[in-house]
Amino acid sequence: MTSTLVKLPNQQITEAQFRQFLREYEGHELHELVDGWIKVMAEPSGEHESVRSLLYGELFLEIRQQRLNFEIHPKALCRLEKGDHRRPDLIVVDKTTWRRNTQSEAILKEPPILAIEIVSTNWEEDYIKKALWYAAFGVAEYWVTDLLLRIKDYPKRKHPNINIPTVSVGTLQNGEYQWQRFTGQDRIISPTFPNLNLTVEQIIAAAEV
Numbered sequence: 701m702t703s704t705l706v707k708l709p710n711q712q713i714t715e716a717q718f719r720q721f722l723r724e725y726e727g728h729e730l731h732e733l734v735d736g737w738i739k740v741m742a743e744p745s746g747e748h749e750s751v752r753s754l755l756y757g758e759l760f761l762e763i764r765q766q767r768l769n770f771e772i773h774p775k776a777l778c779r780l781e782k783g784d785h786r787r788p789d790l791i792v793v794d795k796t797t798w799r800r801n802t803q804s805e806a807i808l809k810e811p812p813i814l815a816i817e818i819v820s821t822n823w824e825e826d827y828i829k830k831a832l833w834y835a836a837f838g839v840a841e842y843w844v845t846d847l848l849l850r851i852k853d854y855p856k857r858k859h860p861n862i863n864i865p866t867v868s869v870g871t872l873q874n875g876e877y878q879w880q881r882f883t884g885q886d887r888i889i890s891p892t893f894p895n896l897n898l899t900v901e902q903i904i905a906a907a908e909v
Contacts, residue, residue, distance in 0.1 A: 755845070
């Protein structure tokens with residue numbers, strides 16, 4: 701049964717109504733709740749999914765090799781401050797935290813250790829809005845993976861200070877992210893994964909056809 705809420709995109713709803721919507725909806729789209737409004741997530745490009753697949757694989761291997769008590773999940777639903785429900789491209793979360801939060805429904809109400817976003821054409825949301833949201837939620841580490849995807853189609857939709865493919869790693873300090881930017885053959889320095897051996901060039905290669 702498809703929820704009737706699908707037919708009411710211009711109506712604000714409560715958290716309880718959103719969760720009821722998720723239980724009843726049987727379509728293929730993924731949804732978020734932003735300021736009380738249901739948002740349908742845009743279908744990602746092939747480049748975007750190739751990058752996410754590479755990052756997932758690299759971090760999964762690191763978790764296994766280092767025997768870390770972590771899990772990695774794509775598009776997991778996180779309940780942020782003020783009731784917003786967002787789906788980062790990838791999260792890394794402590795197994796105990798995940799199991800404690802998702803026994804009844806797969807909604808994470810405690811912050812993951814790491815959140816990753818892959819920029820497509822919405823750079824302001826990834827660099828500014830989500831940085832504020834994830835910091836308020838308490839996410840200790842936040843990556844903005846910006847390979848300038850689709851820049852040929854949307855030349856003006858890029859961060860004004862990012863002119864080459866860049867991974868920005870934010871570390872939460874005093875409620876704000878302190879940023880380090882990595883490009884080219886730089887090894888990405890991650891507090892969560894100090895032994896990670898991954899460069900921006902390797903990530904770029906995943907997006908190349």
